[in-house]
Amino acid sequence: MENLVNITMANSNFWYKKKVLVTGHTGFKGAWAAYWLACKGAHITGLALQPDPGPNLFDLLGQDHLQASNLVDLRDMPKVQAVVREAQPDLVLHMAAQTLSWRPSLSSAQTVQMTADWYAAFLSGMSLSAMTVAQIYQYEDLQK
Numbered sequence: 001m002e003n004l005v006n007i008t009m010a011n012s013n014f015w016y017k018k019k020v021l022v023t024g025h026t027g028f029k030g031a032w033a034a035y036w037l038a039c040k041g042a043h044i045t046g047l048a049l050q051p052d053p054g055p056n057l058f059d060l061l062g063q064d065h066l067q068a069s070n071l072v073d074l075r076d077m078p079k080v081q082a083v084v085r086e087a088q089p090d091l092v093l094h095m096a097a098q099t100l101s102w103r104p105s106l107s108s109a110q111t112v113q114m115t116a117d118w119y120a121a122f123l124s125g126m127s128l129s130a131m132t133v134a135q136i137y138q139y140e141d142l143q144k
Contacts, residue, residue, distance in 0.1 A: 016041035021089035024096030026051035038065035
């Protein structure tokens with residue numbers, strides 16, 4: 001698997017014209033990933049909550065590099081499925097999560113459950129080349 005990641009990242013042509021759904025594209029890491037992949041030639045559809053107010057990377061980068069920016073709660077499955085049907089992604093970069101934060105809206109346990117539910121519903125009707133997850137959970141919170 002490590003070799004696959006190294007080959008994929010080194011080969012800029014891999015991303016060219018790939019349709020990529022980036023969840024959490026309004027957060028710092030999601031905004032950066034969406035912009036970087038667009039620079040590699042990927043067609044990016046974003047799916048996330050509204051960005052935090054104030055200075056943030058999503059607003060600083062703008063949206064010109066996005067095919068579509070959908071501000072949707074991932075727990076709203078009918079809306080998520082509509083975005084996915086329209087985007088028809090080849091790959092999904094799932095970066096939407098309530099990570100360790102000074103003002104969390106979901107506990108880590110709720111985020112894990114939401115992600116599991118989302119995968120089950122999302123994968124039921126999709127044929128993807130790949131899906132990856134980039135999330136951080138607070139272990140202690142999972143014990144509750």
